[in-house]
Amino acid sequence: MKNRKKDTLLSYLWSTPSLILIALMVVFPILYTGYISLTNMNVYHWFDFTIVGMENYIRALFVFDSGFLSALIATVIWTAVNMVLQLIIAFVLVTLLNVQKLKLRKLYKTLLMFPWAMPGYVSILLWKTGMFNTQFGLLNQWMEKLGQDAVRWLSSDVSAFICCTVVNLWLALPFMIMIMDGAMQSIDRSYYESALLDGASWLDRTRYITVPAITPIIAPAVIITVFTTFKQFDVVYLLTQQAGAKTGSGFHTILTYAYENAFITNNYGYSSAISIIIFILLLVFSARYQMREERDR
Amino acid sequence: MKKTLALILALIMLVSMTACRTTIDPAQANKLTVWHDKEDAVIEALESYLKTAVPDVEIVFEKKTSLTDSLKLVGNDPSAAPDLFIFAHDKVGVFAEMGILAPVKDLLAADALEHYLPMTVEAGTYQDTLYQLPLYFETLLFMYNRRYMQDDEVPVTTDGLLAYMQKNTGRGRYGFVEQHSTAYYSAAWIHGFGGSIIDGSGTPFPDAKAVKDALEYHLKFVALMPGETEYNTVNTLFLEGKADATIGGPWMVPSARAAEINLGIAAMPTVDATGKALAPYSGVQGLHVLKYAAEHKSEAVKKLCAALTDPAIGIDLALASGCAPANALCYDDERVKNDELVQAMRATAEIAVPMPNIPEMDVMWTVVGNLLTDVNLSGKGIDDSFDAALKQAEQLIDAMK
Numbered sequence: 001m002k003n004r005k006k007d008t009l010l011s012y013l014w015s016t017p018s019l020i021l022i023a024l025m026v027v028f029p030i031l032y033t034g035y036i037s038l039t040n041m042n043v044y045h046w047f048d049f050t051i052v053g054m055e056n057y058i059r060a061l062f063v064f065d066s067g068f069l070s071a072l073i074a075t076v077i078w079t080a081v082n083m084v085l086q087l088i089i090a091f092v093l094v095t096l097l098n099v100q101k102l103k104l105r106k107l108y109k110t111l112l113m114f115p116w117a118m119p120g121y122v123s124i125l126l127w128k129t130g131m132f133n134t135q136f137g138l139l140n141q142w143m144e145k146l147g148q149d150a151v152r153w154l155s156s157d158v159s160a161f162i163c164c165t166v167v168n169l170w171l172a173l174p175f176m177i178m179i180m181d182g183a184m185q186s187i188d189r190s191y192y193e194s195a196l197l198d199g200a201s202w203l204d205r206t207r208y209i210t211v212p213a214i215t216p217i218i219a220p221a222v223i224i225t226v227f228t229t230f231k232q233f234d235v236v237y238l239l240t241q242q243a244g245a246k247t248g249s250g251f252h253t254i255l256t257y258a259y260e261n262a263f264i265t266n267n268y269g270y271s272s273a274i275s276i277i278i279f280i281l282l283l284v285f286s287a288r289y290q291m292r293e294e295r296d297r
Numbered sequence: 298m299k300k301t302l303a304l305i306l307a308l309i310m311l312v313s314m315t316a317c318r319t320t321i322d323p324a325q326a327n328k329l330t331v332w333h334d335k336e337d338a339v340i341e342a343l344e345s346y347l348k349t350a351v352p353d354v355e356i357v358f359e360k361k362t363s364l365t366d367s368l369k370l371v372g373n374d375p376s377a378a379p380d381l382f383i384f385a386h387d388k389v390g391v392f393a394e395m396g397i398l399a400p401v402k403d404l405l406a407a408d409a410l411e412h413y414l415p416m417t418v419e420a421g422t423y424q425d426t427l428y429q430l431p432l433y434f435e436t437l438l439f440m441y442n443r444r445y446m447q448d449d450e451v452p453v454t455t456d457g458l459l460a461y462m463q464k465n466t467g468r469g470r471y472g473f474v475e476q477h478s479t480a481y482y483s484a485a486w487i488h489g490f491g492g493s494i495i496d497g498s499g500t501p502f503p504d505a506k507a508v509k510d511a512l513e514y515h516l517k518f519v520a521l522m523p524g525e526t527e528y529n530t531v532n533t534l535f536l537e538g539k540a541d542a543t544i545g546g547p548w549m550v551p552s553a554r555a556a557e558i559n560l561g562i563a564a565m566p567t568v569d570a571t572g573k574a575l576a577p578y579s580g581v582q583g584l585h586v587l588k589y590a591a592e593h594k595s596e597a598v599k600k601l602c603a604a605l606t607d608p609a610i611g612i613d614l615a616l617a618s619g620c621a622p623a624n625a626l627c628y629d630d631e632r633v634k635n636d637e638l639v640q641a642m643r644a645t646a647e648i649a650v651p652m653p654n655i656p657e658m659d660v661m662w663t664v665v666g667n668l669l670t671d672v673n674l675s676g677k678g679i680d681d682s683f684d685a686a687l688k689q690a691e692q693l694i695d696a697m698k
Contacts, residue, residue: 062692134523152525246666261692
């Protein structure tokens with residue numbers, strides 16, 4: 001009993017440096033944002049701010065108007081579409097990569113990891129200028145070769161949504177491919193051999209062996225990707241909403257919407273209140289996922 | 298017990314007061330750190346001049362890419378903040394309200410600004426207090442490629458420009474291009490109709506009709522320009538010879554010369570309907586003094602400010618990087634007189650409107666950007682778009698407080 005207590009204490013002691021680091025990097029910013037959200041910190045009270053209670057939260061609720069609701073719905077659709085496409089495309093590519101006797105497998109894998117090696121900001125702007133630009137973009141050069149008129153790819157809500165999805169897939173697929181590839185390679189080949197002897201088709205093998213076997217391994221990666229997609233800012237902002245380079249599209253995620261309707265005000269108290277509300281929203285989604293996971297187990 | 302407690306409290310107070318007492322090392326009092334975000338040519342000219350003009354003050358220039366954000370974080374912390382910074386005037390209101398800026402008039406001789414262009418002094422003044430010592434200014438200019446647009450073809454009026462565009466746009470070529478849906482560029486058109494984006498009291502779009510008229514008229518030009526409004530597309534079109542004329546800043550000139558464009562610079566066209574010229578925003582670059590430096594390093598700061606009001610540095614800057622000096626005496630110099638670019642900016646200074654320096658302007662860039670995008674790129678109605686923009690402006694300005 002005494003030894004068990006000692007072990008527990010020691011394990012806490014060894015974990016202390018990591019816990020301190022996590023507290024500093026994750027917990028402190030959240031707590032500090034929470035504190036600032038209760039103050040009137042803005043341009044007019046930058047260094048002499050005082051506690052104003054829940055005032056910012058009451059005001060923040062006005063930001064959650066019809067525009068915010070549209071952005072929330074668009075964000076949910078954006079997340080769902082991206083996740084479905086990511087899983088399907090990654091699965092197809094990984095299946096092809098795992099075809100036996102495939103030549104240059106390592107080269108293909110390296111090429112598929114390439115988008116990950118580039119900074120996201122650079123990739124997004126390259127897509128914007130190199131592909132979607134009306135004047136110089138590759139897509140319109142192809143359109144011209146086909147005798148078609150130039151298209152403003154990022155100007156309407158639907159086409160901007162599609163373009164943003166393509167860029168997001170380009171950025172996110174390497175992670176999903178890597179995880180799925182690892183999961184697929186961990187499946188014991190004897191399952192497939194037995195299935196083949198039993199006359200199972202490719203579809204049967206996929207349905208009854210591959211998918212059930214990789215699901216628990218890729219589940220954490222899927223959950224992480226759901227949240228990074230849900231709180232996506234860079235892709236949508238840089239492609240369509242960047243100051244001085246707006247394209248005419250009204251497609252907003254909740255973060256780009258909150259940025260345009262709160263964060264530019266230099267009112268840190270108010271912006272922090274909105275950040276905390278979005279944080280709670282994500283926390284609720286996360287909790288629901290976790291609960292469902294627990295239940296499924 | 299009470300006595301002991303009182304003694305302990307008194308001791309704590311004494312220790313804290315001793316710790317808080319600010320003493321400044323004499324060597325430190327003669328060292329000034331200046332943050333900036335300027336190009337190398339400007340800083341090299343300043344360093345070279347100041348080495349001889351104020352040899353007894355050590356001046357260190359530090360380049361900061363996100364200067365305004367850094368100042369918001371450390372502006373009131375003498376151990377981390379600079380003593381001064383060089384930046385455009387449009388953030389004066391924000392920093393003055395934050396309480397980190399010192400008025401500069403107290404640091405200058407009474408007649409130091411006597412010969413300055415009025416626009417440059419007005420730009421750095423917030424609530425009747427001057428917070429910026431102007432060095433030079435930039436403004437947009439009408440530029441054209443002489444290979445395609447001859448000097449006698451340069452439009453004098455906006456209707457003339459429209460006629461030129463109609464005649465010379467098509468098959469991948471443009472008669473004229475500009476960043477038509479960004480607030481900084483479109484402000485010239487709004488001013489040309491007598492309107493403004495925000496007034497000195499923070500009221501957005503004080504003359505709604507003028508703004509709507511400008512938007513409606515400007516749409517005819519937008520129809521003859523590319524759908525993209527961003528800097529890179531517009532500049533590349535002009536620099537690659539696919540556009541005959543543009544409205545751009547002096548920062549475009551080195552690239553145009555490098556691209557071997559026979560560059561012409563002309564006065565802004567006049568709006569036929571109002572008789573007023575397109576009046577672009579001007580940005581005045583100048584020196585801002587932080588409160589701590591003004592209080593604790595006042596002698597060194599005064600020497601630096603005095604040196605910077607000498608026309609010699611304005612001339613150096615104009616020759617080194619084509620800046621238009623704020624001090625009118627600089628324009629008497631023969632070399633400056635012969636510089637077409639500097640003279641064009643000097644002429645535009647007569648009509649240019651300094652960017653508003655009130656904090657509320659921070660949100661108006663986004664509001665006007667949205668309005669222009671709605672009207673020019675999304676094809677939405679002017680009245681509805683304007684009403685939505687006005688509502689958003691009022692909400693955001695309210696949210697600032």
